[in-house]
Amino acid sequence: MYRKMLHYLFIIISFVLINFSAYAEITYPLNTDRGIGSLGRIEPRSRVIKVSHNAGPEGARVAQLFFREADLVKSGGKLAVLSDYVKRKAEVEAAKARVNVLKAQRVVEQVTLAFNKKEHLRFESLKQNSVASISLADTKRLAFEQSEANLKRLSAEIASAELELRISEAELENTFIYAPITGTILKILAWPGERIRDSGLLEMADLTQLDVVAEIYESDLPRVKVGQKAYITAPGFRHPYHARVRELGFQVRKNDLNDTDPLADRDNRIIEVRLTLEPKAVVDLRHQIFRQVQVRIEP
Numbered sequence: 001m002y003r004k005m006l007h008y009l010f011i012i013i014s015f016v017l018i019n020f021s022a023y024a025e026i027t028y029p030l031n032t033d034r035g036i037g038s039l040g041r042i043e044p045r046s047r048v049i050k051v052s053h054n055a056g057p058e059g060a061r062v063a064q065l066f067f068r069e070a071d072l073v074k075s076g077g078k079l080a081v082l083s084d085y086v087k088r089k090a091e092v093e094a095a096k097a098r099v100n101v102l103k104a105q106r107v108v109e110q111v112t113l114a115f116n117k118k119e120h121l122r123f124e125s126l127k128q129n130s131v132a133s134i135s136l137a138d139t140k141r142l143a144f145e146q147s148e149a150n151l152k153r154l155s156a157e158i159a160s161a162e163l164e165l166r167i168s169e170a171e172l173e174n175t176f177i178y179a180p181i182t183g184t185i186l187k188i189l190a191w192p193g194e195r196i197r198d199s200g201l202l203e204m205a206d207l208t209q210l211d212v213v214a215e216i217y218e219s220d221l222p223r224v225k226v227g228q229k230a231y232i233t234a235p236g237f238r239h240p241y242h243a244r245v246r247e248l249g250f251q252v253r254k255n256d257l258n259d260t261d262p263l264a265d266r267d268n269r270i271i272e273v274r275l276t277l278e279p280k281a282v283v284d285l286r287h288q289i290f291r292q293v294q295v296r297i298e299p
Contacts, residue, residue: 036216036224036297036299037297038220039255039294039295040212040232042210042212042277042285042289043211045209049183049203053174059196060195060196061194062190062194063082064192065192067079072184073182078178079177080176080177088168088171092172095164102161103158113144116146179204181204184206185204187202189201189202189203210277212274214272214297215270216271218271224245226245227245229242229244230275230295233293241277245297246276253269273297
């Protein structure tokens with residue numbers, strides 16, 4: 001009976017070891033004795049961009065959105081219109097009307113100037129021949145000079161009004177929010193009727209290219225070179241993904257990815273290294289932005 005119990009125990013231990021090795025083979029196929037290991041996070045190469053408004057310190061309220069979450073928008077595409085659009089549009093129309101009125105006055109003044117100039121020259125000729133009085137000739141000269149001054153004043157007012165029109169048009173343009181890049185809308189932060197806060201209107205990113213940002217210990221950085229191959233894995237991944245080191249960071253700082261661990265070494269100093277993920281990973285991981293992963297860079 002004792003031998004039978006040992007036999008059953010041997011079967012159980014063998015079963016556990018076989019399953020454990022199979023699990024390890026699927027989830028962690030990498031040789032942990034070689035290369036450089038670290039934690040990392042998935043990020044779009046474009047970074048996640050927080051789009052906000054340009055309405056000044058008084059802020060702005062959303063009147064209408066032209067997209068939904070998960071929509072793909074092109075660079076320069078219209079994303080939203082702010083609530084002061086109607087007011088700014090009226091200011092533009094008023095500025096245009098003022099410019100048109102001043103231009104019409106200038107046309108009238110040009111006709112008046114031409115007439116007063118003709119009269120001035122005629123009476124100057126008559127004055128020299130003693131046909132017209134000096135005072136009447138001087139009156140015609142003053143009328144001519146006044147028309148010249150009025151024309152210069154109107155030209156200056158038109159230039160000023162056109163500048164005001166340009167300012168009004170710029171303020172009207174600021175009531176629209178445009179996409180800074182071609183990308184996907186990840187999250188809407190302010191809906192119609194809500195005021196845009198410091199967090200911005202929305203978050204968007206170009207999901208056609210994904211990176212992994214690995215936090216490499218400063219002591220390991222001399223072993224990392226641009227172009228090195230790497231592997232990315234995480235719990236739940238069916239297989240590791242290939243990556244390649246693209247750029248090395250410049251700043252040494254405390255690690256971020258261990259901050260939630262009460263046993264983590266707070267004195268660890270790291271440098272961020274960006275790795276380009278293979279195209280297959282982009283398709284599989286585009287819905288897992290900022291997910292934590294394990295990174296192993298080959299020596």
